[in-house]
Amino acid sequence: MPRQPRNEFPGAFFHVMSRGDHKQPVFFDSTHYLKFIEFLSLTIEKYNWICHSYCLMNNHYHILIETPEPNLGLGMHQLNAGYANWFNTFNDKSGHVFQGRYKSVLVQENTHLLELSRYIILNPVEAGVVEKPEDWVWSSCRAMYGMSPSPHWLTTKWLLGCFGQSGQSEYKRFVALRQEGDRSEPDRGLTPH
Numbered sequence: 001m002p003r004q005p006r007n008e009f010p011g012a013f014f015h016v017m018s019r020g021d022h023k024q025p026v027f028f029d030s031t032h033y034l035k036f037i038e039f040l041s042l043t044i045e046k047y048n049w050i051c052h053s054y055c056l057m058n059n060h061y062h063i064l065i066e067t068p069e070p071n072l073g074l075g076m077h078q079l080n081a082g083y084a085n086w087f088n089t090f091n092d093k094s095g096h097v098f099q100g101r102y103k104s105v106l107v108q109e110n111t112h113l114l115e116l117s118r119y120i121i122l123n124p125v126e127a128g129v130v131e132k133p134e135d136w137v138w139s140s141c142r143a144m145y146g147m148s149p150s151p152h153w154l155t156t157k158w159l160l161g162c163f164g165q166s167g168q169s170e171y172k173r174f175v176a177l178r179q180e181g182d183r184s185e186p187d188r189g190l191t192p193h
């Protein structure tokens with residue numbers, strides 16, 4: 001059975017995920033994380049994507065991107081294939097690095113974008129890797145909280161703008177509510193992996 005084509009159109013928002021083959025690590029140390037970030041930066045620039053949030057875990061990653069042009073598939077091929085080629089060469093390995101195709105979920109509601117950004121930066125907390133999301137340096141959290149400069153390819157303005165003039169402090173409070181167990185807002189079936 002042929003694969004379903006991706007639903008791509010100008011201005012679409014996507015939650016994109018990819019996991020290591022057989023759930024194996026794709027990031028062993030800072031060298032791996034930094035190289036992936038380099039590939040992500042190049043992909044964002046080449047395809048004019050807007051990255052609103054991201055988190056790199058040891059065996060998978062999440063990104064929340066907006067595609068002004070319908071080019072998600074092209075960009076994801078460059079990102080995953082480029083990193084996989086580097087990974088195999090650097091680690092003297094061969095074969096698949098990522099498990100199948102990347103997964104992408106079209107995000108159609110602004111409220112879901114906020115929930116999703118929170119879910120993404122809480123991933124290392126939910127996985128038990130850190131106690132606070134700002135302790136994980138391989139995500140957009142520290143930039144969103146104003147604790148470190150935002151990389152040139154990460155856009156924080158839209159998400160923080162949803163919280164008015166005190167965007168950073170209100171966004172931090174928004175994240176803390178979920179971290180403290182407030183489940184009054186639905187997470188729409190998102191589960192960390």
